[in-house]
Amino acid sequence: xxxxxxxxxxxxxxxxxxxxxxxxxxxxxxxxxxxxxxxxxxxxxxxxxxxxxxxxxxxxxxxxxxxxxxxxxxxxxxxxxxxxxxxxxxxxxxxxxxxxxxxxxxxxxxxxxxxxxxxxxxxxxxxxxxxxxxxxxxxxxxxxxxxxxxxxxxxxxxxxxxxxxxxxxxxxxxxxxxxxxxxxxxxxxxxxxxxxxxxxxxxxxxxxxxxxxxxxxxxxxxxxxxxxxxxxxxxxxxxxxxxxxxxxxxxxxxxxxxxxxxxxxxxxxxxxxxxxxxxxxxxxxxxxxxxxxxxxxxxxxxxxxxxxxxxxxxxxxxxxxxxxxxxxxxxxxxxxxxxxxxxxxxxxxxxxxxxxxxxxxxxxxxxxxxxxxxxxxxxxxxxxxxxxxxxxxxxxxxxxxxxxxxxxxxxxxxxxxxxxxxxxxxxxxxxxx
Numbered sequence: 044x045x046x047x048x049x050x051x052x053x054x055x056x057x058x059x060x061x062x063x064x065x066x067x068x069x070x071x072x073x074x075x076x077x078x079x080x081x082x083x084x085x086x087x088x089x090x091x092x093x094x095x096x097x098x099x100x101x102x103x104x105x106x107x108x109x110x111x112x113x114x115x116x117x118x119x120x121x122x123x124x125x126x127x128x129x130x131x132x133x134x135x136x137x138x139x140x141x142x143x144x145x146x147x148x149x150x151x152x153x154x155x156x157x158x159x160x161x162x163x164x165x166x167x168x169x170x171x172x173x174x175x176x177x178x179x180x181x182x183x184x185x186x187x188x189x190x191x192x193x194x195x196x197x198x199x200x201x202x203x204x205x206x207x208x209x210x211x212x213x214x215x216x217x218x219x220x221x222x223x224x225x226x227x228x229x230x231x232x233x234x235x236x237x238x239x240x241x242x243x244x245x246x247x248x249x250x251x252x253x254x255x256x257x258x259x260x261x262x263x264x265x266x267x268x269x270x271x272x273x274x275x276x277x278x279x280x281x282x283x284x285x286x287x288x289x290x291x292x293x294x295x296x297x298x299x300x301x302x303x304x305x306x307x308x309x310x311x312x313x314x315x316x317x318x319x320x321x322x323x324x325x326x327x328x329x330x331x332x333x334x335x336x337x338x339x340x341x342x343x344x345x346x347x348x349x350x351x352x353x354x355x356x357x358x359x360x361x362x363x364x365x366x367x368x369x370x371x372x373x374x375x376x377x378x379x380x381x382x383x384x385x386x387x388x389x390x391x392x393x394x395x396x397x398x399x400x401x402x403x404x405x406x407x408x409x410x411x412x413x414x415x416x417x418x419x420x421x422x423x424x425x426x427x428x429x430x431x432x433x434x435x436x437x438x439x440x441x442x443x444x445x446x447x448x449x450x451x452x453x454x455x456x457x458x459x460x461x462x463x464x465x466x467x468x469x470x471x472x473x474x475x476x
Contacts, residue, residue: 052101056127061396065102102397106404111161111171113384121393152241156195157183159241160215160233168412168446170376181209187369187448188376191215191231197238199223202230213450225313228453234314284440286315316439317449319456351466356426358462359438362455363423369447370416374409381405415445435463 045053049071055064109116119127161171164186172185182190192214194202199220206214206229213229217236224230312320381401388398419441426434442452449456 047101049101053127059394061394062400065100065105065397065400067101069099069101069104102400103404106401107162107165109388109401110380110384111158111165112173113387116384116387116391116393119391119393121391121397148242152244153193153195155241155244156217156233156236157193159236160184160193163233163235168408168444169448170373170380172380181205182212184215187373187451189213189448189450193233194220195233195236195238195241196220206230221313226318228318231317231449232314283443284436287436287439287443315443315449316456317453319453319460320449349466349469351462351469352431355431355459355462355466356434358455358459359434360423360426362442362452362459363419363426363438365452365455366442366445366447367416367419367423369451370412370419370445373445373447374412377405377409377412412445415441419445431463431466435459 047053047067047069049067049069051071052064052067055061055067121127157173161173161184164171169187170185174182174185179190181192183193184191190212192205192209192212194205194214195217196202197219199216202214202216202220202224205212206227210229213231215231215233216224217238218232218234219238221232221234224232314320385398385402388401422434422437422441426438429437
């Protein structure tokens with residue numbers, strides 16, 4: 044059974060038309076009748092997923108997947124179209140697995156959760172790596188150079204145990220535990236990971252006695268889904284700006300759609316901006332949601348010289364500075380990650396067309412981040428010329444697009460939110476809200 048539903052990919056690969064094969068969409072193009080049916084009768088989530096799948100190529104997906112774990116390249120015979128799927132093989136990991144063993148099921152579903160999180164974070168623009176040894180004490184995954192534990196659990200006890208035993212390593216938890224740990228400075232939310240979904244998938248496939256190769260098909264579906272949901276948001280600045288606006292005005296649950304729309308405003312802030320993001324809406328949301336136009340312009344004139352406004356702009360500038368310091372480090376990590384991956388591709392005799400395609404994707408990603416760096420620098424210079432609502436929203440939007448991990452700027456974001464809340468309180472006292 045093939046991993047990708049688009050059989051044209053395998054046909055082109057077998058014919059050694061590698062460039063054309065990599066440009067193939069994840070799923071085969073739908074007929075006009077199917078497109079019309081999805082558009083007319085599918086819900087918003089289905090329509091969005093359908094259109095995004097059509098724009099995500101197999102080359103895009105392979106590039107992200109191989110960067111996460113370049114060692115998978117060693118198992119591939121690139122000359123054979125029927126062997127390319129071995130990139131996703133679980134065979135070594137699954138040897139000796141017992142469907143009746145709670146420990147084995149727990150280990151396998153944990154592995155699946157780590158892979159899903161890695162794809163999600165890579166789609167957000169983070170540099171993700173797995174340790175050379177799978178049993179590193181206290182952590183499972185490197186994200187932007189920082190070590191994280193990954194927990195996919197039905198109850199929070201295992202997370203508390205980790206935090207007590209390894210307080211130096213922050214932890215990603217499945218979405219089901221998001222409310223429990225919202226605002227905890229060492230806990231981040233993996234919004235696309237749901238405990239029962241992954242455990243049920245693991246058990247069902249093994250109980251049916253299928254080859255583990257078959258298990259990898261639904262796993263790939265989950266990985267593709269994670270990449271689609273996130274990439275669909277991160278590459279559209281207008282969507283991100285709307286998302287940020289909805290979060291800080293506490294309308295997230297009503298208008299964000301499938302990505303973070305399942306969460307309330309404060310928790311949605313935590314999903315995108317880490318623990319400090321939970322208080323993004325704080326006392327500021329009510330004011331930030333006020334009517335635009337003349338009323339807002341008049342308010343700004345009357346508070347232009349206030350100490351509160353000065354402190355807010357100072358803290359916002361420090362937040363931007365912290366992110367700007369991290370961008371060159373991201374570029375360096377990304378370069379090293381790509382050079383290591385490219386070397387392994389050459390050793391494995393990968394088609395030159397594939398290497399050139401991945402090189403082009405790396406260069407595109409590099410240029411995108413360099414441009415975001417320049418945009419953020421320009422915004423920093425312009426902070427004092429903007430009204431504070433616009434500068435706050437624009438800063439969060441651009442910071443999110445840089446792909447700098449929230450763990451790098453939690454202290455600065457918290458300080459910025461605190462000074463913004465004080466500013467709003469001052470305005471309320473003066474009857475300006």
